[in-house]
Amino acid sequence: MKARVHVMLKDGVLDPQGEAVRHALGTLGFDGVEGVRQGKVIELDLATEDAAAAEAEVREMCEKLLANTVIEKYDIEIG
Amino acid sequence: MKARVHVMLKDGVLDPQGEAVRHALGTLGFDGVEGVRQGKVIELDLATEDAAAAEAEVREMCEKLLANTVIEKYDIEIG
Numbered sequence: 001m002k003a004r005v006h007v008m009l010k011d012g013v014l015d016p017q018g019e020a021v022r023h024a025l026g027t028l029g030f031d032g033v034e035g036v037r038q039g040k041v042i043e044l045d046l047a048t049e050d051a052a053a054a055e056a057e058v059r060e061m062c063e064k065l066l067a068n069t070v071i072e073k074y075d076i077e078i079g
Numbered sequence: 080m081k082a083r084v085h086v087m088l089k090d091g092v093l094d095p096q097g098e099a100v101r102h103a104l105g106t107l108g109f110d111g112v113e114g115v116r117q118g119k120v121i122e123l124d125l126a127t128e129d130a131a132a133a134e135a136e137v138r139e140m141c142e143k144l145l146a147n148t149v150i151e152k153y154d155i156e157i158g
Contacts, residue, residue, distance in 0.1 A: 008122070028144060032136070033126075034124040035123070036121060037121075038119060040119065042115060042117050044114070044115055045113040045114035047112075061109055066100070
């Protein structure tokens with residue numbers, strides 16, 4: 001079973017990577033970019049075929065390893 | 080208008096970051112993880128309200144800056 005996790009900095013946490021991308025896009029002539037946030041996407045290939053079990057397992061992975069929940073938020077897509 | 084871009088290494092390109100995550104998950108006791116690929120997600124806030132124009136602009140951004148199309152693939156979600 002496939003799972004996809006998005007990990008983004010929480011709103012209000014400064015995102016220097018996103019700012020750097022926004023600046024670079026501006027220098028390339030893309031003037032209509034009002035904001036950029038950059039995060040991580042993690043695609044997992046899981047042995048289990050049970051969607052509920054997979055989501056619970058991935059949530060635990062996020063809490064323990066994949067996200068720093070002090071400054072990052074995550075969301076999980078299963079399947 | 081919001082746009083979201085996923086940038087992942089192409090299939091077949093070695094992903095050491097993903098491998099490191101898979102290994103770390105294994106050491107934490109998550110044994111049912113068969114594969115991990117890690118990529119970037121970029122959320123853009125665009126001035127235009129025209130979905131077709133936004134997609135064309137974001138595609139150009141991907142080709143010029145956001146993705147290294149030699150080794151990376153991208154997909155774009157608008158709205």
